Amino acid sequence: DQQVKQNSPSLSVQEGRISILNCDYTNSMFDYFLWYKKYPAEGPTFLISISSIKDKNEDGRFTVFLNKSAKHLSLHIVPSQPGDSAVYFCAASVGGTYKYIFGTGTRLKVLA
Amino acid sequence: EPEVTQTPSHQVTQMGQEVILRCVPISNHLYFYWYRQILGQKVEFLVSFYNNEISEKSEIFDDQFSVERPDGSNFTLKIRSTKLEDSAMYFCASRGARGVRSTGELFFGEGSRLTVL
Numbered sequence: 001d002q003q004v005k006q007n008s009p010s011l012s013v014q015e016g017r018i019s020i021l022n023c024d025y026t027n028s029m030f031d032y033f034l035w036y037k038k039y040p041a042e043g044p045t046f047l048i049s050i051s052s053i054k055d056k057n058e059d060g061r062f063t064v065f066l067n068k069s070a071k072h073l074s075l076h077i078v079p080s081q082p083g084d085s086a087v088y089f090c091a092a093s094v095g096g097t098y099k100y101i102f103g104t105g106t107r108l109k110v111l112a
Numbered sequence: 113e114p115e116v117t118q119t120p121s122h123q124v125t126q127m128g129q130e131v132i133l134r135c136v137p138i139s140n141h142l143y144f145y146w147y148r149q150i151l152g153q154k155v156e157f158l159v160s161f162y163n164n165e166i167s168e169k170s171e172i173f174d175d176q177f178s179v180e181r182p183d184g185s186n187f188t189l190k191i192r193s194t195k196l197e198d199s200a201m202y203f204c205a206s207r208g209a210r211g212v213r214s215t216g217e218l219f220f221g222e223g224s225r226l227t228v229l
Binding site for chain 2: 032034036038041042043044045046049089091097098099100101102103104105
């Protein structure tokens with residue numbers, strides 16, 4: 001039962017260009033979405049979040065877009081930098097519960 | 113900046129042995145979690161803990177697993193009798209309440225790698 005899916009296991013982008021990471025979800029009760037970045041042998045690091053009452057949230061180079069009708073969210077990184085190379089996870093939670101469900105991750109490689 | 117700390121960073125154990133993984137969450141956080149990641153796979157929810165009791169647990173979190181907050185600062189995960197398939201990276205996380213000052217994101221520790229032989 002994969003409630004949060006990241007269908008692209010990997011993505012390569014040239015430095016300076018835009019990286020777009022995608023995430024789909026199936027549970028319409030999710031009301032809060034987050035993106036995490038993970039380097040090997042480290043814990044996930046929070047990047048940006050969005051509440052289901054919004055459709056966009058921006059923080060510096062990172063923007064998250066939420067399309068509730070399509071049950072889809074995306075993370076845009078612009079401009080991409082080599083230090084952005086990592087695995088990116090989207091996560092979602094249902095209000096009133098304590099559980100955050102993670103997607104399978106997308107490995108981003110930013111080429112110099 | 114406050115952080116979640118975990119010990120040990122790596123533990124090797126024999127199948128059938130008991131293991132305790134320790135975590136010190138961020139001091140003013142109220143919600144505590146354990147997740148695990150088997151090599152190359154997704155980050156999987158194990159258990160959440162609030163107000164000194166388990167609030168939710170996954171199917172993975174069977175009778176072999178238990179959690180405890182023994183002294184108000186540490187948060188431990190115990191595996192009573194380890195199996196080969198318990199080999200994974202175990203992440204502790206904590207969060208504050210969602211509100212004006214917090215978006216309620218989880219803060220993760222660096223992880224404890226468990227290898228069961």
